[in-house]
Amino acid sequence: MRRALFLIATLALLAPSSAFARGEFDPTHEFEQHEWVPIHIGPLDLSITKAVVYLMLGSVLTMALGIVLMRWRVQVEPGTRQTFGEQIYEVAQTQIAEQGLPHKAIGRWFPYVATLFLFIFVVNLIGFIPLPLTGETYRGFPVWGIYAATSSLAVTLALALLTFVFTHFEGIRWNGPVHYFKSWIPDAPKALLFLIVPLEILGQIMRLISLSVRLFANMLAGHILILTFIGLMFILETVILAPFVITVATAFYIFEVVIVVGIQAFIFATLSAIYIGSAIEPQH
Amino acid sequence: MIDIVLAEATGDVTDAGKAIGLALGVGLGATGAGIGIGLIFSSMIQSVARQPELRGELTGIQWLGFALTEAVVFYGLLGSILAFVLV
Numbered sequence: 001m002r003r004a005l006f007l008i009a010t011l012a013l014l015a016p017s018s019a020f021a022r023g024e025f026d027p028t029h030e031f032e033q034h035e036w037v038p039i040h041i042g043p044l045d046l047s048i049t050k051a052v053v054y055l056m057l058g059s060v061l062t063m064a065l066g067i068v069l070m071r072w073r074v075q076v077e078p079g080t081r082q083t084f085g086e087q088i089y090e091v092a093q094t095q096i097a098e099q100g101l102p103h104k105a106i107g108r109w110f111p112y113v114a115t116l117f118l119f120i121f122v123v124n125l126i127g128f129i130p131l132p133l134t135g136e137t138y139r140g141f142p143v144w145g146i147y148a149a150t151s152s153l154a155v156t157l158a159l160a161l162l163t164f165v166f167t168h169f170e171g172i173r174w175n176g177p178v179h180y181f182k183s184w185i186p187d188a189p190k191a192l193l194f195l196i197v198p199l200e201i202l203g204q205i206m207r208l209i210s211l212s213v214r215l216f217a218n219m220l221a222g223h224i225l226i227l228t229f230i231g232l233m234f235i236l237e238t239v240i241l242a243p244f245v246i247t248v249a250t251a252f253y254i255f256e257v258v259i260v261v262g263i264q265a266f267i268f269a270t271l272s273a274i275y276i277g278s279a280i281e282p283q284h
Numbered sequence: 285m286i287d288i289v290l291a292e293a294t295g296d297v298t299d300a301g302k303a304i305g306l307a308l309g310v311g312l313g314a315t316g317a318g319i320g321i322g323l324i325f326s327s328m329i330q331s332v333a334r335q336p337e338l339r340g341e342l343t344g345i346q347w348l349g350f351a352l353t354e355a356v357v358f359y360g361l362l363g364s365i366l367a368f369v370l371v
Contacts, residue, residue: 095344099344210355213355213358213362214351214355217355217359217362218354221358263347264351267347267352
């Protein structure tokens with residue numbers, strides 16, 4: 001064992017380390033957005049970038065997943081595929097929708113919450129599958145790399161804005177504007193109200209920030225962590241680090257794929273359900 | 285000796301300060317979140333040990349609390365990186 005390690009280390013030292021050097025390596029370059037198909041309509045920039053391609057792929061896969069698992073050849077006695085679909089549905093219903101939404105609103109808002117859950121899960125997951133979508137080429141071949149659309153703040157902020165708008169729309173629709181905005185004012189001594197009400201309004205806006213930044217920062221940090229550890233080899237221009245670097249990067253990769261991807265999708269959907277539910281029934 | 289210290293200090297002190305700030309921000313954020321996550325899982329273990337039949341219901345709440353606490357690290361990280369890059 002020890003002799004084998006020694007042999008590997010010697011071979012690694014003999015290997016031309018200059019071939020490994022890619023010059024300056026910076027993990028943050030992986031997150032830059034380049035316009036692949038520029039589309040500019042007036043002041044709007046609708047160009048197709050890396051994130052957009054990943055989002056399109058994610059939407060197609062989400063739809064395919066829903067159709068294949070829950071719509072296609074549905075039988076009374078479910079097979080493995082249908083059981084899996086039913087389990088996803090059950091998680092979405094009992095763990096997510098019924099956690100936050102009141103009974104009268106589940107019929108209307110369950111589809112939105114379940115779609116959020118499935119979509120974010122799929123987009124997060126394809127972010128950890130190496131795909132030839134980095135936009136770089138090496139001797140004519142596309143370079144394979146990992147990138148998640150949810151590690152871009154624009155994507156998560158758009159999703160959080162949806163929830164934000166729906167929350168207040170539903171709050172006003174069910175309670176009427178006067179009653180709804182009155183429910184923001186808590187029971188407190190009158191003298192303290194001028195302090196508490198701005199905080200309450202700030203809290204509503206902070207929800208938007210925390211919802212979007214939580215998903216964004218989680219995915220960004222996960223990718224940067226993996227890329228940095230792999231990149232240590234190129235920064236220090238040596239292959240000796242390979243066993244250490246690959247072990248640590250694999251450990252983080254497994255942690256991200258097994259825990260973070262599912263949890264973040266779950267949290268985003270659950271919090272959306274809770275926010276919408278608390279706006280529909282303000283007095284809990 | 286004093287000459288050496290002075291020579292060392294003429295390097296880019298701003299960068300050093302930024303790096304210390306980044307490390308402090310992430311490190312302190314991670315400390316707080318670490319304590320919080322530990323508390324969540326310890327109470328989860330206690331609850332399941334006392335009432336094992338509630339496990340299913342508690343798991344959802346546990347992961348919700350875990351993610352809410354864990355996100356605190358990333359607020360610290362994001363703020364520190366913003367300070368590191370922008371200032």
